[in-house]
Amino acid sequence: MNSRSATVLAGLAGVRGWQEDLYRDLHEHPELSHQEHRTAGIVAKRLRATGFSVHAGIGGTGVVGVLRGGDGPTVLLRADMDALPIREATGLPYASTGTASDAAGDEVPVMHACGHDVHVACLLGAAQLLADAVEHWNGTLIALFQPAEEVGDGARAMVDDRLGELFPTVDVALGQHVLPAPAGVVGTRSGPVLSAADSMRIIVHGRGGHGSMPQATVDPVVLAAMIVVRLQTVISRETVPGEPAVLTVGRIAAGTKSNVIADHAVLELNVRTYSEATRTAILDAIRRIVVAECQASRSPKDPEFELFDRFPLTANDSDATARVAAAFVGYFGERSVVLPMQTASEDFSDIPTALGVPYTYWGFGGIDPDVYRRAELAGRVSEDVPVNHSAVFAPVIQPTLDTKTEALVVAALAWL
Numbered sequence: 001m002n003s004r005s006a007t008v009l010a011g012l013a014g015v016r017g018w019q020e021d022l023y024r025d026l027h028e029h030p031e032l033s034h035q036e037h038r039t040a041g042i043v044a045k046r047l048r049a050t051g052f053s054v055h056a057g058i059g060g061t062g063v064v065g066v067l068r069g070g071d072g073p074t075v076l077l078r079a080d081m082d083a084l085p086i087r088e089a090t091g092l093p094y095a096s097t098g099t100a101s102d103a104a105g106d107e108v109p110v111m112h113a114c115g116h117d118v119h120v121a122c123l124l125g126a127a128q129l130l131a132d133a134v135e136h137w138n139g140t141l142i143a144l145f146q147p148a149e150e151v152g153d154g155a156r157a158m159v160d161d162r163l164g165e166l167f168p169t170v171d172v173a174l175g176q177h178v179l180p181a182p183a184g185v186v187g188t189r190s191g192p193v194l195s196a197a198d199s200m201r202i203i204v205h206g207r208g209g210h211g212s213m214p215q216a217t218v219d220p221v222v223l224a225a226m227i228v229v230r231l232q233t234v235i236s237r238e239t240v241p242g243e244p245a246v247l248t249v250g251r252i253a254a255g256t257k258s259n260v261i262a263d264h265a266v267l268e269l270n271v272r273t274y275s276e277a278t279r280t281a282i283l284d285a286i287r288r289i290v291v292a293e294c295q296a297s298r299s300p301k302d303p304e305f306e307l308f309d310r311f312p313l314t315a316n317d318s319d320a321t322a323r324v325a326a327a328f329v330g331y332f333g334e335r336s337v338v339l340p341m342q343t344a345s346e347d348f349s350d351i352p353t354a355l356g357v358p359y360t361y362w363g364f365g366g367i368d369p370d371v372y373r374r375a376e377l378a379g380r381v382s383e384d385v386p387v388n389h390s391a392v393f394a395p396v397i398q399p400t401l402d403t404k405t406e407a408l409v410v411a412a413l414a415w416l
Contacts, residue, residue, distance in 0.1 A: 005331055005410050008133040012125075012402065019125045019405070020397055024094040026117035027394065030083030030110045032100050033148035036061040039081045039120065043145045046124050050131045052143065055166050059157030065143040066167050067131055072139030073171040073415040076357075077126065077408055078348055079119035080149035086111040089391040103151075114388045115178035115366060118395050118404060120145060125401070126408035130416075137416040142167050144351070152197075152311045155350035164355055172320050173352035173359040174411050176404065179342075180387045181365035182372040183400040186328055186407050187339030188362045190321040194314035195244070195272040196279050197345035198307055200286065202227075204294055205301035208263035220265035221254050223297040227267065227290055228252070234285045239278060246272040246343060247282060272343050274313065283307075311345035317358035324360050327414040331406065339363045344388070362411075364404050366395025 022042070031039055040061045047054050052065030061081070085102055087109035088095045096111045127143045148154030181187070204227070206220030228249050239245050247269065254265035269286070273279040290303050328336035339362060352359035365372075367385055375384035386393040 002327070002330055002410070002413065004136050005413050007136050008129050008409055008413065009406055011129050011132050012405065015125045015128050015405070016402070019121050019401055022124065023117055023121040023397060023401060026120055027112050028094045028096055029098065030096050030112040030117070031081070032085065032102060032110055033082040033151045033154065034060050035100060036081040036147045040145065040147070043081070043120065043124065047127060047143060050128050052127065052131070058163060058166070059147060059154060059161045061147040062154070062158045062161075063145040064163070064166055065127060067127070067134070067141045069134045069140065069416065070138040072137070074140040074142065074168050075412045075415045076142040076144055076170050076173040076351070077123055077412060078144045078146055078173065078175045078351065079123035080116045080146045080154065081120055082116060082148055082150050082154070083110050083112045084114060084150055084389060085109060086113045086389070086391050088113070090394045092394055111391065113390060113393050114150065115393070115395050116149070118178050118366065118400060119176070122401055122404040122408060125405040126412070129405070129409055130412060137413060139416040140168055141412060141416065142170065149347055152309050152347045155347040159350060159354040163351070170352075170355050170357045172415055173355070173357055174324070174408070175346070175348040175359065175361040176407065177346070177361070177363055178366040178395050178400065178404070179363040180367055180385050180393070181363065182367055182369040183365045183396050183398075184369060184403050185335050185337055185365040186332055186362060186403065187337045187364070188321055188325040188328060188360065189339040189341065190316050190318045192274040192313060192315045192341060193339060193361055194342050194344055194346050195246075195274055196313040197309070197311040198271045198279065198283060199309040200269050200271070200283070201306040201308065202267045202269070202290055203264055203304040204267070204290065205264050205299050205303070206262065207300055209261050211259035211261055214261060217261045218298050218300060219261050221262065223293060223299065224252050224254060224265040224267055226297070227293045230289050230293060231269070231286065234282055234289070238281065238285050243278055244274050244341060245278055245282060272345065274341065276313065279313075311347055312349045312353065314346050314349045314361050316360040320358045321360040323414050324362065324411045327410050328407065331410045362407070364400070364407060366400045368396040
C-alpha cells in the first residue's frame, strides 16, 4: 500500500459515522434532475466547513469545491446528485416516500435508484480526508457535484455555465459509479467502457379511415410494424460481427379505437454504441429504412425524426486508466478487477471533453458480498441481484461507502 494513501485514509474511521448518516439522509430525501436544491445545499455547506472554496449554482444546481494544496497537478473528482421517478420498494427504514413534480408537471414518486446518494456521500468523505491531510500532497483538488445526469444534460449545463473559468487547468478528471457487483470490489477498463446512447422519436403518417374499409386508407400501424421488423436487420446485417451495439424499439403508439385506422403512428427507439462510426451508421440506417418503408406504404407525408436523451461515449484514456489501475492494485489487491464493458450510458465525459483533459471512469460494487455469492452459486445473479434503476436497488452501506471513498482518495493521490 502507498504510504501517503495509508496516511490520508487513516482518518476514515472518523469520517464513517457522519458519512453513513448523510447517506441515509440523502437516500430518504432524493431529488429529481435539475431539482437538487436540498442536496446541493448540503454539499456546499460541508465543503465550506472542510476548507474548500465553493462555487454553487453552476449549471443550475451544480456545486464545485476547490482546495489548493500548493504547486502540483489539478485533479477533478466528480459525483452526480439526481434521483429517478421511481416508487421505492426496498422496505428500508430510510426508504424514500416522497414525490415531486417532473418536467412535465406531473406528480411522480422519487427514489435514489441509481446510487447517486452513494456518490455524493463518498466524494464528500474523500474531500474531508484529503483536506485533513493536505500537508501530505501537492496540487489542486476539485470536487465537482453534477446535477441531471439521468437526463443527460447536467454535465453540459455546467460546461456552458463557464465551468472551465472556475479553476486552473485540469490534469485529469476522474469519475465512478456503483454497480450491481459485490461490495468491496473496484473495476477499471481502458478504452470504451460505457456506451453512447441516442433516443429517437419517429412519427410516420398514414391516411385514416374506417376499419371496415382498409382499401381507402394508408394504415400507419402496419407501416410501423414493418419498420420494427426491418430495424432488426440493422444490428444483424449492417454492423461488423463482434462490434457491440443495441437497437431497441421501446414504444409504439397509434389509434384510439379498434375499428378506426389512425392517421399516424409514433415509434420511440433507443440505440447504444461504442464508436462514433457505428453510432453514425446505425442512426443513418434507421432514417433510411423508415423513409423507404414510408414510400413503400404510400405514406402521404414524409416521416418526422427527433433525437433526444443523447449521451456521449465514455472511452477511458489508456494512460490515466493504467495509472489508476496500478494504484488500485497496490491498495485493493485482488479486489481490483477488470471492469466489463457496460451498456449503460453517462454524460460525465462531456466535462473532460469540453476541458480537453484525459479521464478515466471506474465501477465499484454495491451488493452485499454474501448475497451476491449465493446468487452466483445458484446461477441466479440476473434474478436475485437488484440492478440500477430498480425499485429495490439500494447499495449495502458497508463496505460500499468505505470502498468508494478509498478509491477516490487512492486515485486522486496517483496524481496529487
